[in-house]
Amino acid sequence: MDSKSKENDESASVSNELIFQNQEKKKRAAELIIANKELAFQNEEKEKRAAELIIANKELAFQNEEKEKRAAELFIANKELIFQNEEKEKRAAELHIANEELAFQNEEKEKRAAELNIANKELAYQKDEKEKRAAELGIANEELAFQNEEKEKRAAELIVANYARSLIEASLDPLVTISADGKITDVNAASIKITGIPREKLIGTDFSNYFTEPKKAQEGYLQVFEKGYVSDYPLTIKHKDGNLTDVLYNASVYKDSKGNVLGVFAAARDVTEQKQASQYARSLIEANLDPLVTISADGKITDV
Known part of the structure; x- marks a missing residue:
């Protein structure tokens, strides 16, 4: 009884163990199925990722090629930019020199303009002075001509006066x-x-x-x-x-x-002598016992 029970117990225990193991296997199988499905899904995802990665790699390769092209173009552009910058610096230096030259020329022009203005003022002043001198010379010439005429008149008058004086003095x-x-x-x-x-x-x-x-x-x-x-x-x-x-x-x-x-x-x-003669004649007339009379050319009595 004891041996049989023991066997039964062992058998039952084995059965239970087996059941448990089967259950575990089923669980493992179910989990494996799920894991396989998950793995298949992951594989599909990996394939998708791989395909996407291939596409991405191609895109990346294309982009890298484009980048290399852009880099080459950028390198050329940088060289061109450097050249242009150098040219700009040269132009800037030339422009600076040109500006300095222009500033110098402007200063010179201003100096020349100031000198020209002074020269024009001096010229205008000299012109005014010349006109004044010309006017004064004209007046002086007129005055000189007038004086010469006056001198000629005075000379002529002096000649006449001297002649007249000689006549007067001779009188x-x-x-x-x-x-x-x-x-x-x-x-x-x-x-x-x-x-x-x-x-x-x-x-x-x-x-x-x-x-x-x-x-x-x-x-x-x-x-x-x-x-x-x-x-x-x-x-x-x-x-x-x-x-x-x-x-x-x-x-x-x-x-x-x-x-x-x-x-x-x-x-x-x-008329002293003439008057004395007249008085003498009058005395003779007055002393004469005969009537005496003087008559003018027109028959008028002038004295008795």
Whole structure:
């Protein structure tokens, strides 16, 4: 009983163990199936990944080729850029030099412009001065021409005056020129002789001072200024020693080239002897017992 039970127990135990193992195997089989499915799925995924990787590798290879092309192009572009930068630097250096040259030229132009402006101002000033000098020279030439004309006139007048003076000095009659205010401006030798006074003392003195009747002498030369002349105006000249000379004055105004009256020219004719003869004749007539009469050319009685 005990042996059989023991066998049964062992058999039952083995059966249980076997069942358990079968169950485990089933579990393992189920897990294996799942694992296989998972592995198959993973393999499929790996294949997909592999295919994608192939595609990616191709894409990467293409990209790498493109990158290499881009790198080559970039290298060329960099070289070109370096060359261009070098050229730009050269151009920049040349431009800097050109700018400095331009700045220098501009400074020179400004200097030249300033110098030109100064030169133009100087030229304008010189032109103004030349015009002034030309105007002054024109005025001076006109003045010189006028002065030459005046000199020629004065020379001609001097010749005439010298000739007139020679005639005046040669005259035996006292001759005198009188200003508008009655002052003696010139005399001849006969006037000096008849008054006994030197020329320099006569000139500038009153004409009427040398006559016995100063007022009458003044009235005489005033008549000349009013009428332009007087004829046979009787006056008596006083010599400084007291001698008297009866004269008849013929006088007229003299004028400048413009017709302005400058003064009076008066010539005195000594009638002392004529007057004395007339007085002597009168005394003879008055002493005669016979009636005597003088008659003019027109039959008028002039004296009895």
